[in-house]
Amino acid sequence: MSEQPELTAAEVVVTEPQPDDAGANTLDRYDWQASMAAADGLQMYLDALGPEKRLQSDEDRRVLCEYHEDWVALDGDKAEIVSAKHRDPSVDAYRTVNQLADDGGLAHLFLRWRALKEKPTCRLTTTGGLLSGDPQDLEAATKALRAARLAGRLVTLEDDWLPSVVRLHSAIRTHSGKHLPDDWVKGGEVEIPEEEQHHQVARFLSILNIQHSLTRRSDIGFAAPAKFVKPVVDHLGYDVPCEAVWNAVYGLFYTRMRAAGPRKEATISPVLAYSNGSEPPTSADKERELAGRIVTMHDIDVAIIMAVGNPGAYQTLDSPMRLSRAAVKMRKGYCSDNSIERGEQLRKDYHRYWRDRLTGDPTAMAERDKLRRLLLRVSDRADTPHMRSNGKWGPTFWNSIQDALDGIPLEQVPAGMDADLLLGGISDLANACQIWFSDRFNVEDEIRRLRDENSGSAA
Incomplete structure (x- = not known):
């Protein structure tokens, strides 16, 4: 039997089933997460335009919403899974690595990365800040380990970042419960030494990007047009209100994020689906099944063209004049x-x-x-x-x-x-x-x- 080719990060993301769906989300959470996903999509769109200011027909950058994590940024064979965590003003900045692992979702993000065969890169996007001490030391470790990985050097357990690796390893064990990887379970058949577990955490930190202190929910609607849309509008040379373009693109992401959930195909037994001699689904087949959750650059292009052609349809209704x-x-x-x-x-x-x-x-x-x-x-x-x-x-x-x-x-x-x-x-x-x-x-x-x-x- 011929050996199967190794899957790319993008193929692993769409073919590996997620152990749990996103579950119930509040309207506020969707609003902020859809805004941040739209900001990512607009940046990817701007990158895809290039100096020619147009998309190529084979452009394949896309955003997969509410699958494995809050969204996945896909570019060819590459994939980055993103966990988005909003923290209200009354909640303090992250004070400990334990808080980052639990409230910040790093433990869950690590488990997904392991389940996806350590293929994708990862990002934590959060409104919370990082206090000095352990949280900022962990961020410094991610930057040092990433630099080593990008330079082609072996990711090692050096003294400078070993304390951060050990703290995150302990926090992952504490906050993962019964979902720990099989090779981390004490007394299990495939348990690996603690040092190798530390190496896994170090590799995770080398592909992790922590974006913190981002715009909060109450502010995103006012800041987004100038912050995320204006660079695109300026690059394209359009004379159109940024707010209209933002509302069109944001609405696209909001809809796709709400599309996450049961699909009619899910009621068909996979055994019956393949019983007529057909081959198991390819990564392309699985991605087509997820089409309701995906925003492509061409989708964003159409949304922008619609807003440019009829900006009044996408303008926010005027609110009463503030008289404070x-x-x-x-x-x-x-x-x-x-x-x-x-x-x-x-x-x-x-x-x-x-x-x-x-x-x-x-x-x-x-x-x-x-x-x-x-x-x-x-x-x-x-x-x-x-x-x-x-x-x-x-x-x-x-x-x-x-x-x-x-x-x-x-x-x-x-x-x-x-x-x-x-x-x-x-x-x-x-x-x-x-x-x-x-x-x-x-x-x-x-x-x-x-x-x-x-x-x-x-x-």
Whole structure:
């Protein structure tokens, strides 16, 4: 009998059955995961366009949704399985490797990687940050081991990253329960030495990419058009609202992610399916079965063309004008509607954070006052005469503050805070008239004027 050819990573992903389906997901979880999968798809689409600004007929990049993990990025024979974990502002950043293995899903991701014969690369995509210490040491180990693998060197257990390997190995054993690989089961027929288990973990870290501190659910709808769509629209030279293109592409991914679940073919016994002399299904056959979960680059291309041809059909309906003091001041400073909406949402998250902290935490009040002083210092440094020389300096000021907040180490801010929540604090200070986006004006008079204007429009 001739030896069967070794399967590629992409073939393994589509032919190896997943031990469990994604199960029930909340609407919010789908919304954020579909947004992040769409961001991946848009980047893959931009890469596929190349300098010619068009897809080739044989372009085969595609995204497989809700299979094995939250999605799989496929490119020819290559595959990357992605686990997407959203953490709310009230939840702290990852403090330990155990949290990354359990809440961050690294244990589950490792098990899937092993089940897929160690073929695909892996990625954890999460809104949570990594605190200094063990979590950041683990991230450093992934980068060092990846560099060794890409340079063609053997992945070894060197002293620099051995502690991280040992910690993750222990965490995987703790959080995998009965799903441990057969060769990890103590006393089993095929148990391998602990050192070889460490080597497996090291190989896993060499193909792992941890993307952390990403845009949260409350913010993604406002940030996505500029962040993910604008590079594509600019590259293609289209004069179309980015929001329309985003809504079209996001809707495509949302639909395909919801397509995960029982299929009618699943009711047919595989024994009966092959009893008439037909060959077992190939990887191409299995991928066709999964077509309802797959987004191709040509699918994205059609969605973009539809949005360009009829942008009004994909525009979000206008929401009522924000009339908070912060929103009115940002509008007076020529900030965009997206920035205003983002500031309003983050201010709510910021209030929710302190409401939770101030309940039963005697240190919270002092921490809040210390943070207020830090945020005022950041805004003061961002407010320069050169910036104000432009009459419409509000957007520049808003972006400068964000850049400054992104550079503040997590250790210098209250536990569970990130750059988004800090920006919510800036919005809160603006609402208290301690930060401005334009020259001073009578805010209450402006609110009354806008309210009267809205009433007149409604009449």
